[in-house]
Amino acid sequence: FAYVTSPDAKAVTVVDAAARQVVGRIEVGGGPLGIAVAPDGRTVYVADWYAAAVRVIDAASRSVTASIAVGASPSGLAVTPDGRLLLSADRDDDSVSVVDMATRQRKATIKVGTRPFGVTIDAEGKRAYTANVGSDDVSVIDIAEGREIGRVSVGMRPYAVALTLGRGFVTDQYGGTVSVFDLASLKPVKRINVGDYPEGIAATADGKRVIVACWESNTLSIIDATDVKVIGEIRTGDGPRAFGAFLRKTE
Known part of the structure; x- marks a missing residue:
């Protein structure tokens, strides 16, 4: 459920x-x-x-x-x-x-x-x-x-954090970005441009991708967690928001 x-x-x-x-x-x-x-x-x-x-x-x-x-x-x-x-x-x-x-x-x-x-x-x-x-x-x-x-x-108005492959991925609401940092050193790695007003963020079950719900652009941004870059975008309904675990885990 x-x-x-x-x-x-x-x-x-x-x-x-x-x-x-x-x-x-x-x-x-x-x-x-x-x-x-x-x-x-x-x-x-x-x-x-x-x-x-x-x-x-x-x-x-x-x-x-x-x-x-x-x-x-x-x-x-x-x-x-x-x-x-x-x-x-x-x-x-x-x-x-x-x-x-x-x-x-x-x-x-x-x-x-x-x-x-x-x-x-x-x-x-x-x-x-x-x-x-x-x-x-x-x-x-x-x-x-x-x-x-x-x-x-991190960037402006961080909303939530996802963890995978030894890194933290943070949605910056006002920046339209995802800030990435190293979990061991706590040093910045990169800042990635995504859709407008990113909020919800979660890693897939296999840890290979990070999914970002972008409220204002009506999209989900798909980030490759290894290469630390956006590799795709999914159109959604109006105003997608997510808070907590919003990806279904499958075997």
């Missing part, structure tokens, strides 16, 4: 990914924005922008079962690969909340750059990366230590 947040409608729509049909709607109230699914697929987490909370949804019953207090204006969410921790980018607190999923309580707060929006966790569950729209940079977080360990300058 795919889960789509609708802030104005105060709901989450459930889509059957195989049939490509809407199969449910979950009323969550507030302003549902960022969304993440637990690794086992049983639980869906939704950031409520207005309530400084994360709503917990049971995927089987399609109902809200709990609410977890986090910081102001939570936006991006990410779950560690083991499912034990949830990270919430709390935009108006300039911080990231770390939530223990066993107790469903916030266990730590990590200060990052100005107005963090998207948050991404690496495949090992060791580091997290926040796109800081207010300071035009990316914060690098050591999850175990619970602190920021680095900062990378």
Whole structure:
């Protein structure tokens, strides 16, 4: 299943990914924005922008079962690969909340750059990366230590980060670019021109390509992650936006 947040409608729509049909709607109230699914697929987490909370949804019953207090204006969410921790980018607190999923309580707060929006966790569950729209940079977080360990300058108004082949790819909304940096050295690699107002970004399952949703140009830009260049473009409907995992993983 795919889960789509609708802030104005105060709901989450459930889509059957195989049939490509809407199969449910979950009323969550507030302003549902960022969304993440637990690794086992049983639980869906939704950031409520207005309530400084994360709503917990049971995927089987399609109902809200709990609410977890986090910081102001939570936006991006990410779950560690083991499912034990949830990270919430709390935009108006300039911080990231770390939530223990066993107790469903916030266990730590990590200060990052100005107005963090998207948050991404690496495949090992060791580091997290926040796109800081207010300071035009990316914060690098050591999850175990619970602190920021680095900062990378990127383009104007970074929205989200994708990770693949030892590099970070960051959408620069106002720049119409994707900034690329090396994950080991945290040094800039390149800045790639894409469509207008790029927001959502994700790597394909094989890690070879990075897909970028460009809101104003109504396109998806396709980047070759090895050669670090745009190799294609797909026309979409009006105003494509994406936040969280928006690519279907296939074997």
